[in-house]
Amino acid sequence: MALTAVEIAASVRAGNLDPVRVTEEALDRIAAADGVVGAFRRVRAEEALKEAAAVAARPDLASLPLAGVPVAVKDVTELAGEYASHGSQAGSSAQAGADGVIAARLRAAGAVIVGLTRVPELCIWPMSDTPDGIARNPWDPTYAAGGSSGGSAAAVAAGLVPLAHGSDGMGSVRLPAAMCGLVGLKPGADLLAEGGWFGMSVHGPLATTVADTAVLLSVLADAPALASVPSPSAVRIGMSTTVPLLHTPVPKELVAAVSTAAGHLAAAGHAITPAAPRYPPTMVLGMTARWLAGPAIQARAFDGARLQRRTRAHVRAGRLVERAGLIRPRTRDHWIARAEEFFATHEVLLTPTLSHWPVKAGRWHEKGWLANVLPSTRLAGFTGQWNFAGYPAITVPAGRSVVSGLPTSVQLVARPGGESLLLGLAAQLEAANPWPRTARN
Incomplete structure (x- = not known):
């Protein structure tokens, strides 16, 4: 192609x-x-x-x-x-x-x-x-x-x-x-x-x-x-490579991708400073509760006996969450207040996209629930909180690992309505650091 x-x-x-x-x-x-x-x-x-x-x-x-x-x-x-x-x-x-x-x-x-x-x-x-x-x-x-x-x-x-x-x-x-x-x-x-x-x-x-x-x-x-992709004027960008709340280690090449992207954005005239939102501990509970209960609701339209073993366990956990009343609007409201606090002084947040390298391909659907949950949580430390807040976010390629050859990337997050800003910043990164479009190039 x-x-x-x-x-x-x-x-x-x-x-x-x-x-x-x-x-x-x-x-x-x-x-x-x-x-x-x-x-x-x-x-x-x-x-x-x-x-x-x-x-x-x-x-x-x-x-x-x-x-x-x-x-x-x-x-x-x-x-x-x-x-x-x-x-x-x-x-x-x-x-x-x-x-x-x-x-x-x-x-x-x-x-x-x-x-x-x-x-x-x-x-x-x-x-x-x-x-x-x-x-x-x-x-x-x-x-x-x-x-x-x-x-x-x-x-x-x-x-x-x-x-x-x-x-x-x-x-x-x-x-x-x-x-x-x-x-x-x-x-x-x-x-x-x-x-x-x-x-x-x-x-x-x-x-x-x-x-x-x-x-x-x-x-x-x-x-x-x-x-239409705009050419954005200078904005304030907070940069963080620390996994929110968990502080689990992020592979060095994924951290380095953020530093490289920050350098390109600084050269384009943007102000880059180390900064991150004050993530509330209840944020993890709130988004995890929705990740569990959401599929449990969807599963009502499926034959439960024919669902995969890991899915049945997920659905059971989700139903417990529902019965316990853990889908609480105030948990989301508290997180959004913290996010708004950050975006009052910054237009954009720059992070890694992945908090760990991809898992090996395989028949994960044949494994149990915990065997799927553990690698999933390792991968997704920087992403789910922005679904919970409802804020736009974009992933942009940053290079390739010298060890595995796999792509590296960064994530840019903006306040609601910021999709065009994110596209404009991504275009500046694309111009400064062009990536191979496909694995067949």
Whole structure:
């Protein structure tokens, strides 16, 4: 895949590229590589070609922001003629009669939906494997691609598609984007709330460039102005590499990525100082309670006896949380007050995205609950608190490990409404420190 989504769409709009041919090439790449990468639960080959032909015949082709662009959607998406499995064999396989909001907006923008990407059961975990496949990191297939949008990240990082949709409840866009060397944006809860996990889960884009991220965000949010990436004026950025509250050690190369990014941002004129919010101890309890109880509520629509062993344990814990009344608005309000305190003196927070290296790829769904919880909490020390607060955050590639060859990354967080600022800062990092767009480059 040589062209970006922006380039594909521009060429299709100009009549220089045929959407059917673009889709055929994407399907060829999927057929050649997905046996190793495991990104897709379902490839819509026949349907996608028909959709591409329909895009080519649209009278408004010249105005479509994603004209003819092959896009993958996470397997939680309502798509006419398909069913969303949510990574489970315990749910309904009844086909949706109509597109949900995400699919409808993608199609309206001219995108061609080529498939549904692999997720862990009920999207609970930061590794995406199911009984019929494992989403692997294209940079090194012995590692997991992350989760829960791991299949989407693998599809983009392997160059199978230029763009993918994801959702993020505790880091589920940013973690796989970081592991696979992509840009991944979690919008604020006020922009693209997905509705799950007591408002913590939001839809978001995964892409190889900042410009592609912006255009997909603008389509998902139905907000065309977000496609324009600004050149931000100088802002105050607080930098921290300490895992909130837990203070667990962060690998040196992940810490070094933050220092490198801070140097580039300082050279662009921004003021960088060591600083972090005053994280309240109740924050961890509040977001963990929602991570447990959210899937427990979702599981009511599934056959509990057929859920995976780790999921059944998670659901039991979530029901205990519900009965104990631990979903307390004041816990979130207290954390937001602390976050607002920090953002009164800083426009942005800069941290690592990952608090540990990715886990190895494997059949994690066959393991017990604790065997999944322990590596999950090690990975996600910097992400979930911003779902809890509802603040936007973006992951940006920063380089590659000299030891493992895996990507490194940083996270930028802004106050609500700061998505354009985050895209602008990410574009400055991209210009100062260009990254290989895919593992196939």
